[in-house]
Amino acid sequence: MMVSITMEELHQFHKKDREVFSCLVIKLGRDPAQSLLIMALWLWLENIGFPNVISKLANISDIILNALADEAETCLKWLDLENARLPIGRGLPLTSTIIHGEISLQLFCQKRFTAIASIKSILHKICARIFTDILQHVLCNTSTRVMPLPSTNRPLIVTGFPHPLFGSFMIPPTSFEELDLCDPRIWENKGPCDDVTDDDKTMFLTFSRGFPVTEGEVRNLFTNAFGDCIKALNMSNSDTSDQVLFATLVLKKVETVDQILNGKHIAKFRINGKHIWTRKYERRD
Template identity: 25%
Template sequence: MLFTRLVVSLGRDPGEAMKVVAYLVWLEKRSKDFRLVSKLLHWPDPSLNDLANEAILALNCIESDHFPYHVNIIGVLRLTQSVTQKCVTIRYLHENRVSIICAVTKIINDDEIFDDANELLRSIEEERMNNIVPRDDRTIFLTFSKGYPISEAEVRDYFSRRFGDIIEGIYMQEVNLTEQPLYARIVVRSNAINVIDVFLEGTGKVKFCINRKHVWARKYVGKSPSPSPSPSPGRLAFM
C-alpha cells in the first residue's frame, strides 16, 4: 500500500503520510483516473518522495486561512499536474480549500481505505513500546516435567485462551527430534507486561497444568555478563 511505502521505505511521519494518501485519493477522484494511486506504487522512491513533498506543500496551503504566497508560483506542483493531466495550481487549491479539506477528512475517516494503515500504526507503536521495555523484563521462564512432553502449540494455546493476544514469542529448549524440551521462555508484548504479575500471583514461582501436564513458571532472570578479568599488575618502570 502507498501508506506503507511512505512510512517504511521513505521514513515519513505516519500522521503526515495518512494525510498525503488521502490528498492523493482526492486527486484521483478529481482527475477521474481511478488507477492514479495504484500507478504511484510503481514509482521509484525519489520520485514518490518528491510527489509527497508537493502534497505537503498543497496541504499546508489549504490549511492556511491566508494565501501563503505573494504570487501563484508557476510549476510548484509539477508532478501533481503531470499525474493528474490537469493544471492544478496552488491558487486553485486555496480558493477551494473548504471543500478540499472536507473531502480529504472524509477520506481519512474511511476505515476501509486505511485498514492497512491502522494495522501498520499499531505495529509501529507496539515496536516502540517493545523497545522501551527490555525483553528480559517481559519474559516468563517455564519448566516441564520429564516424561510429559509439552509442545509450543500447547503453550501458546494455553496462554492465548487465558490472556488473549499477549505473546510476542515462544522459545522452546533446542533439542534433538527424539528428545523432550524441558524448558521454554515466553516473551509477552510490552502492553501486556502486567500479565506476568497477574499470572505469577505476586509470588516467585507458580505451578499449573497444561493438558493435565504439570508446568512451573517463574519470572525470567537473564544472565549477567561475565566481568572482564582484571589485568595482571605489571612491573612499574622508573625512569
C-alpha cells in the first residue's frame, strides 16, 4: 500500500529551512538563484558534521543572516577557484561564531569536488521540493528573473541557471505528493553526493613519453594509496606508438577525488621510477 506524504507535511518537516530561505529572497531581497546555492551549501555543512546549522540561522537577526549569506557567497566563489591563496583569518569569522564550529575557506579547498557534487544533489533532491511555492511567489513578482517555457505544463526557469559550476535547476511543474513513504529507496542511508555521475568521479591521468606505464601499475598506485577506490580504468593511445600517454580513471566515490588532489589542481605521483600526473576530468562536448 502506498503511503504518500503531503506537501504540507513536507513543508512542516522543513519549516526552519523555509523560514531562512524566505528571509533571504523576500525580506532581504537576495537573488533567488544565489540564495538556492547558499541554502544548499548550508545544508551540506549539516551533512558533513556541523549540526543544526539552519536552526541556528533561523534564530538570528536579518542583518547577521545577510552577512552570513555574504560569507556563503564567498565560499561558493572559492569553489570555482584553483590554487588560490587563503586570506588572513581564512575568511569565515562570522560563520564560525554562529555555528559554533571551526570552519574556514580551507575546508572548501580540501573538499572542493565533494562540495560541488553535494550542492548539485541537494539542489535537486531537497531545494526543488521544499522551496517551490516560495520561488513561484518571488519569481512571478519579478518578471526579469523568470522565463516561462512555452507550455504551461512545463517548469519555470530560474535566471542564473544553468550555473557554470553547479549546472541546472528547474522548478518542477508538479507537486511531490506522489512520494511513497513505503519505498525503501527514500530511507537508504545515503549522502548527497553518493549518486553523482561518473563524470563527477573521473580523473584524467597523463604519463611521460618514453616511460611506459602499465594498467597494473596504475591500479596498484591508487589502490595502495586510497584503498578499493577504482570503478573503471580506460588507458588509451594518443599516437601511433605503443605507449599509452593518458588514461581516465573513474572512482567509486567523489570524496576520493579530493583525497587525490589534496586541494591542488594537479597532483603528481611516482611508481617504479615513472611519473603520473592527475587532475579532475572535464568533459568537452
